[in-house]
Amino acid sequence: MLLDRTRGKTPAPLIEKLPSPTPLDEVDPLVLLPRRLADRVRTAHRDVAMLGGRLIFGKTPAPLIERPQRAPGAVVSLARKAPHMTRTVEVVDVVRETADAVSIYLTEEDGSPIEFKPGQFLSVDVTVDGQTLRRAYSLASACLPGVPVHITVKRMPDGRVSNRLNDTIKTGDTLSVLGPSGNFTIEPRSLNERHFVMLAGGSGITPIMSLLETVLHHEKRSKVTLIYGNRGWDDIIFRERLARLSERLGERLVIDHVLEKPPTGWSGGEGLLSDDVLLERLDALGIEDDGMLRYFICGPTPMMEAAHEVLNRRGVDAARIAEERFTHPEDRHAGLGSAKTELVVISKGGSDHGVQVAPGQTILEAALAAGLDMPFSCAMGGCGACRVRQRSGDIQVEEPNCLSRSEKEQGYVLTCVGRPLAQSRIEVEGS
Amino acid sequence: MLTDKVLDNLPFSIRRRLEPYIEAVQVMTETSNPKVLRAMAPSGVRGLILQRGKQGVPTKMPSHHQTHFDWTYPNDQPEMRDLYTRAKEQQWNGEDLPWHIDVDPENPEVPIIPPEFMSYDELRGMGIKLTELEKHRLNASVGAWMLSQFLHGEQGALFAAAQVTEAVQFFDGKLYGSTQVVDEGRHVEVFHRYLDTKLNKLYQINDNLFVIIDALIQDSRWDLKFLGMQIMVEGLALGAFGTLYQMTKEPLLKELLKKVIQDEARHVHYGVIALRDHFQNELSESEQREREDWAFEVALLMRNRFLSYEVYEEWFEHKITRKQWAHMVSHSPGFEIFRQVMFQRLVPNLREIGLLSDRIKPHYERVGLMQYFDGRSADHLSGDELIAELDAA
Numbered sequence: 001m002l003l004d005r006t007r008g009k010t011p012a013p014l015i016e017k018l019p020s021p022t023p024l025d026e027v028d029p030l031v032l033l034p035r036r037l038a039d040r041v042r043t044a045h046r047d048v049a050m051l052g053g054r055l056i057f058g059k060t061p062a063p064l065i066e067r068p069q070r071a072p073g074a075v076v077s078l079a080r081k082a083p084h085m086t087r088t089v090e091v092v093d094v095v096r097e098t099a100d101a102v103s104i105y106l107t108e109e110d111g112s113p114i115e116f117k118p119g120q121f122l123s124v125d126v127t128v129d130g131q132t133l134r135r136a137y138s139l140a141s142a143c144l145p146g147v148p149v150h151i152t153v154k155r156m157p158d159g160r161v162s163n164r165l166n167d168t169i170k171t172g173d174t175l176s177v178l179g180p181s182g183n184f185t186i187e188p189r190s191l192n193e194r195h196f197v198m199l200a201g202g203s204g205i206t207p208i209m210s211l212l213e214t215v216l217h218h219e220k221r222s223k224v225t226l227i228y229g230n231r232g233w234d235d236i237i238f239r240e241r242l243a244r245l246s247e248r249l250g251e252r253l254v255i256d257h258v259l260e261k262p263p264t265g266w267s268g269g270e271g272l273l274s275d276d277v278l279l280e281r282l283d284a285l286g287i288e289d290d291g292m293l294r295y296f297i298c299g300p301t302p303m304m305e306a307a308h309e310v311l312n313r314r315g316v317d318a319a320r321i322a323e324e325r326f327t328h329p330e331d332r333h334a335g336l337g338s339a340k341t342e343l344v345v346i347s348k349g350g351s352d353h354g355v356q357v358a359p360g361q362t363i364l365e366a367a368l369a370a371g372l373d374m375p376f377s378c379a380m381g382g383c384g385a386c387r388v389r390q391r392s393g394d395i396q397v398e399e400p401n402c403l404s405r406s407e408k409e410q411g412y413v414l415t416c417v418g419r420p421l422a423q424s425r426i427e428v429e430g431s
Numbered sequence: 432m433l434t435d436k437v438l439d440n441l442p443f444s445i446r447r448r449l450e451p452y453i454e455a456v457q458v459m460t461e462t463s464n465p466k467v468l469r470a471m472a473p474s475g476v477r478g479l480i481l482q483r484g485k486q487g488v489p490t491k492m493p494s495h496h497q498t499h500f501d502w503t504y505p506n507d508q509p510e511m512r513d514l515y516t517r518a519k520e521q522q523w524n525g526e527d528l529p530w531h532i533d534v535d536p537e538n539p540e541v542p543i544i545p546p547e548f549m550s551y552d553e554l555r556g557m558g559i560k561l562t563e564l565e566k567h568r569l570n571a572s573v574g575a576w577m578l579s580q581f582l583h584g585e586q587g588a589l590f591a592a593a594q595v596t597e598a599v600q601f602f603d604g605k606l607y608g609s610t611q612v613v614d615e616g617r618h619v620e621v622f623h624r625y626l627d628t629k630l631n632k633l634y635q636i637n638d639n640l641f642v643i644i645d646a647l648i649q650d651s652r653w654d655l656k657f658l659g660m661q662i663m664v665e666g667l668a669l670g671a672f673g674t675l676y677q678m679t680k681e682p683l684l685k686e687l688l689k690k691v692i693q694d695e696a697r698h699v700h701y702g703v704i705a706l707r708d709h710f711q712n713e714l715s716e717s718e719q720r721e722r723e724d725w726a727f728e729v730a731l732l733m734r735n736r737f738l739s740y741e742v743y744e745e746w747f748e749h750k751i752t753r754k755q756w757a758h759m760v761s762h763s764p765g766f767e768i769f770r771q772v773m774f775q776r777l778v779p780n781l782r783e784i785g786l787l788s789d790r791i792k793p794h795y796e797r798v799g800l801m802q803y804f805d806g807r808s809a810d811h812l813s814g815d816e817l818i819a820e821l822d823a824a
Contacts, residue, residue, distance in 0.1 A: 039491075046488065047481045054482075058448045060748060061485035063741035065579075065633040345749055351560070354749050371564030 064356070066340050085368065085379055086125050086176040089114065093148070094169055100155040101203065101237045102166050103140065105148050106175065116180035118143040118188075118214035119207040119296075119324070122151055123178040123378045126161045134380050135161045136326055138206035139180060140238070142213035152237060154203035181377035181385060184298070184324035186211055188218035194294060196222065197287060199307050201229040201273050201299025205237050207324050208298055216249055223251065227281050229258040229273035229303065233266075256281055273299065275306040275313075282310070289314050298324040325400070326382075336360050337396050337419025344420050346372060347391070348428040357420050363395070364415035374415060375428065381417035388415055393424020438754070450753040451638075451740075455479035458639075458736065464724035466717075470655075471646050471728065478642035484583075485635045495651035498597040510704050510810075511603035518610035518697055521814075523690055525621040532683040534629035536571035537564070541680050543574030543630075548678070548765030557751050557759070569746060573765075575626065576739045577675060578684075579634035582622040584668055587644035588698075589615035591660035598653035599705065607701055614694040621687050629683065634745075639736040643729055654709055658722060658786075661702025663729045666780050666809070669695045670773030673821050677772075678765070692821075693814030699780060700809045706784040723791045726781055731798065734770055735761075775803045783808035 030038040053059040093105035106122075108114055114122075121138045137151040156162045184207055186196075196215065200208040205228060212224045230236045236257065246253045258269030258281060269284070271277045287293070295316065297307045304323060311321055336359060344363050346353045357366040364386055367374045377385035381401035390411045397403070398417035413426065438446050438453065459475050462468040477483045483490050506512065536543050548570055551561060561569060592615050596608030626633050636644075647659030672695060676688040710719060743756040760766050778800055781787050787795065787804065795801045812820075 046486045047483075050482050050486055051480070054451070055448050058444055060447075060744050061482055061487075061635065063635055063744040065635055343749075351558075352750065354746060356745060369568075371562045371568060 062341060064341055066359070085376070086123075086178050088174045089122075089177050091169060091171055091173040091175065093150075093171055095150075097152060097237045098154075098235055100166070100235070101152055102169065103150045103152045104165065104169055104175075105150040106177075107149070109174075114139070114149045114180070116143060116149070117185040118210040119185040120180035120182040120210075121207065121324075121378070121382070122180055123380050123382075124151070124161070125176040125178075126164055128160045128164055133161050134178075136181075136378060136380060136382050138210065138324070140206040140209045142217060143210060144214060144217055152203070152206045152209075154237065178379050179377050179383070181383035182207075182324065183383065184211075184296070184322055186215050186296075188215045190218055190220065192219045193221035194219065194223075195292070196224045197282075197293055197295050198224055198226045199273070199278070199295065199297040199299065199303070200226065201303040202231075202235075203237065204297075204299030204303070204324070204326075206298075208296060209238050209241075211296060212253065213245065216245075216252055223253065225254045225256070225285055225287060227256045227258060227269075227273070227278070227285070229269075229277075229299065230260070232259060232261045233263050254285065256285055273303040273306060275309045278306055278310045279313075282314070289316055291317075293320065295321045296323075297321065298326075301325070325402075338421050342420040343423045344393070345423075345425045346374075346388075346428065347425065348372065348374075361419070362416055363418050363420065363426070367415065376416050379416040381414050384414065386415040387412050388426045388428050389413075391425040391427055394421040395419070395424050395426070396421050435754070438752075443752075446752060447748065452480060454736075454753070455638075458732065461731075462724075462728050464721060464728075466721045467724045467728055470650065470721075470725065471642070474642045474646035474649065477645055478638045482638060482641075483645070484638065484641035492645060492648045494594055494648060496594055496598040496653055496656065497651075499600050499653075501600075501602050505602050508601045508603040508704070511601060511607045511701065514697055514701055514704075515603060515607040515610060518607060518614070518694075521693065521697075522610070522613070523617070525617050525624070528621060528687055528690070529683055530624070530628075534625075534681060534683060536574060536630050537567045539563075539567050541682075542567075542570060543679055543681050543684065544570055544577070544675070544765060545678050545680075546570060548573060548763065550759050550763040553759045553762065557755055559747065559750060569742075571630070572632075572742050572745065573739055574679075575630045575632040576634045576742045577671070578622060578626055578630070579632075579741075580637055580640055580737075581668065581671065582619065582626060582633070583636040583640060584644075584664055585615055585618040585622055587640075587648065588660055588664060588668075589619055591644075591647060591656055591664075592698075594648065595653065595656050595660065598656065600653075601705065604701070604705055611698055611701065614698070618691055618694070621691070625684065625687060634741045637737060637739075637741060639732050643732065654706060654714075655722065655725065657702055657706055658726060658784075659729065661698060662706065662780055662784065663726060663733070663777070665695055665698045665702065666777040667733050667773045669699055669809075669817075670776040671769060673776070673817065674769045674772040676818075677821050678768075689818055692817055696809060696812060696814035696817050699776075700812075703780055703783050703808055703810045710785045719785070719788075720790070723786045723788060726786050727791055727794055730774070730777065730781075730800070733773070734798070734800075738766075774800050775806055776809075778803035779806035779808040783810065 030041055033041065050061065088109050089106045090109055091104055092107050095103045095105070097103050106114055116139050121136045123134050123136055125132050125134050137153055139149060140152040141147050141149050153162050153165045155166045198208045198212060208226065212226060215222060216224060242255055246255050256269060258271065258273060258277060259266060260272055262268070262270050269277060269281050295311060297304055304325065339359055341356050341358050344355050344357050344366070346355055346367055353370065353372055355366045355370045355372065357363055364374055364376050364379065375385050377383045381398055384402045387403070387407070390413045395413045395418045397413050401414055401417055403412055403414060438450060441449070455475065458479065459468065459472060462471065535541070539546060546566065551566060554561065589612065592608060592611045596605050596612060599605055599608060643659060643664060647656050650656060669692065672688050672692050676685060676692060679685055710722065714722070738757050738760040740753065740756070743753065747756060778795070782804060792801060
């Protein structure tokens with residue numbers, strides 16, 4: 001201070017603002033004790049917690065010491081790594097459908113065709129910037145012998161996988177896939193005479209395409225009315241294929257294109273597939289619900305909600321509506337489960353198996369890594385194949401997923417996107 | 432036993448809670464020498480009852496030994512000086528091990544421990560049917576558990592070696608001790624690296640191992656620290672490393688163990704020469720008796736209680752009792768060999784330092800350990816000879 005004064009510096013006239021004091025209720029009272037005594041109290045507290053936890057709550061201290069998640073590229077042993085659930089399929093052809101959509105034709109690695117039901121999807125793993133991302137893509141081809149099998153991928157804004165596939169996929173590449181999965185399907189029977197109303201928006205056409213081609217091939221007396229919404233004429237995926245099909249099948253396939261930005265002279269439906277537009281198109285097409293119609297809907301969430309609203313208003317029983325929802329990956333609420341390894345006891349086939357689920361790991365991954373034969377298919381919460389009943393504990397399931405509200409209320413969880421928050425018990429039903 | 436009958440009649444969930452504590456009380460009441468009980472009981476409470484090693488926070492243990500300075504730097508123990516020279520010449524770098532080897536602990540072609548290590552028939556008798564993959568995984572877990580305990584033991588050895596270096600009154604012993612501190616640091620480094628990067632799994636310290644480390648770190652008597660660390664823990668570790676060295680088919684682990692065994696042979700040798708004269712000439716009869724009993728109790732603790740309970744808690748706690756697990760492990764082929772080799776190394780060293788008097792021999796006889804009495808002690812066995820013996824077995 002004296003030195004500063006001699007240099008001509010004067011002390012600041014105002015006292016600098018001091019940090020505000022810690023509120024009393026946030027002060028650890030032990031800091032008021034001498035350090036050695038405070039240490040003893042803390043130790044005694046831990047001792048009592050350990051003893052009480054074990055004796056009263058039956059809680060055994062975790063046998064393993066938590067390891068930090070290893071950085072990418074570090075050596076990770078298979079001991080905690082999920083086994084390979086995916087398989088490799090070959091890309092045998094790539095066809096550009098629109099400026100923003102590409103069809104990728106696939107076979108199994110040995111060249112045999114991929115077996116699936118119409119409307120089902122593949123879970124595709126793609127590694128982007130060192131991170132493996134899993135996405136669902138519908139098999140859009142007719143489910144018929146000799147027809148090449150393909151998925152169709154539409155470029156999504158900021159979609160890391162869809163853009164990567166649109167930009168780089170080529171014949172001769174391979175993809176890691178799971179499935180086919182999904183219950184958005186039809187069991188065609190040649191004797192049937194049915195009328196299907198199919199509502200598709202944008203890339204929602206992909207499972208619908210497979211459904212309508214397959215069912216119209218097998219059921220010669222059935223018909224399909226397709227209301228198909230797109231932004232513009234050039235955005236219509238499978239436009240030519242649908243036109244050819246319609247020409248061949250005549251009245252059995254009615255296609256109603258609805259365009260948000262129609263070209264000049266357009267006489268068809270206009271606008272987004274909102275409830276008003278949908279009602280108008282159904283009326284315009286003369287669709288009267290006779291209590292027998294079956295509805296298949298797939299598209300963006302607002303369109304799906306509008307479709308449900310309209311069908312509900314028309315008195316359509318929910319049991320006659322099938323839908324396929326694909327969530328935008330960025331909208332998914334991941335949830336990493338517990339920060340420590342948790343025990344999950346899995347009752348299966350009359351016996352119990354204890355499985356340690358590491359932080360971040362799903363129950364399915366841990367169970368498969370433990371050698372358990374678990375049911376699963378898409379491994380991304382979309383098909384329900386891995387549905388189990390939670391008997392105790394706390395399990396966090398990624399949202400959204402394919403479980404209905406009533407399934408959730410009954411205590412069902414999905415192991416593929418389920419992570420324990422505490423020691424839990426689940427039951428694999430029907431095993 | 433009465434406690435067994437009581438336990439057998441309890442509901443499973445209650446039994447599961449009480450069993451470890453009843454076992455802890457049994458361990459302590461089995462100790463016949465009151466001085467040993469007095470010395471070990473606080474550690475027993477901290478390790479077995481309060482499970483201080485598993486509380487998820489660093490453990491603080493006060494030490495009560497005196498640091499022994501000598502400003503004259505005497506050349507007082509030529510055998511220790513010789514060990515010091517050898518230790519300097521035989522230093523190695525943990526980095527030089529073949530870390531590039533990819534380790535898959537579940538690969539049955541290259542198992543960490545042999546497939547027949549555990550008694551799967553006995554497990555099946557308890558209603559636990561394991562798939563082949565589950566068996567590989569259980570074996571990998573037992574391997575990881577053993578290596579985790581080696582690592583925890585090495586951490587104890589690192590600090591005990593530092594304490595012993597301070598406390599020992601031989602100046603040549605202090606110089607040698609400095610190399611042992613480096614050795615133990617290196618062992619911690621390589622075991623931790625192996626568990627961390629190859630197995631990615633680390634078990635908590637076994638409560639019984641904690642008791643031994645706690646007892647000898649906190650004991651003020653330098654010779655008891657020596658006995659505990661250099662003879663008991665290092666001796667048993669030498670046997671354990673040797674067994675695993677013989678059994679494992681995993682090349683990186685084999686190489687790692689080979690290097691560690693050569694160091695350990697020096698450590699035990701040091702313990703034998705430091706304690707031999709001290710026990711035979713410096714101690715009163717009752718002090719000698721106490722050390723004899725202490726060594727016997729620790730040997731029993733290692734033999735009877737070192738039963739991979741942490742693996743049980745990870746795998747089977749909800750399924751079978753602790754007693755059933757203990758029975759299965761005690762009778763599994765792998766653990767039987769393990770114990771045999773451990774005591775084959777330990778018993779001759781106890782004889783050499785004078786802790787196998789005619790008074791204690793019947794106790795060792797009773798638990799079947801006297802068969803190892805005539806073996807070669809560590810001061811007659813170099814690291815290279817040890818490895819050659821293991822390779823030939």
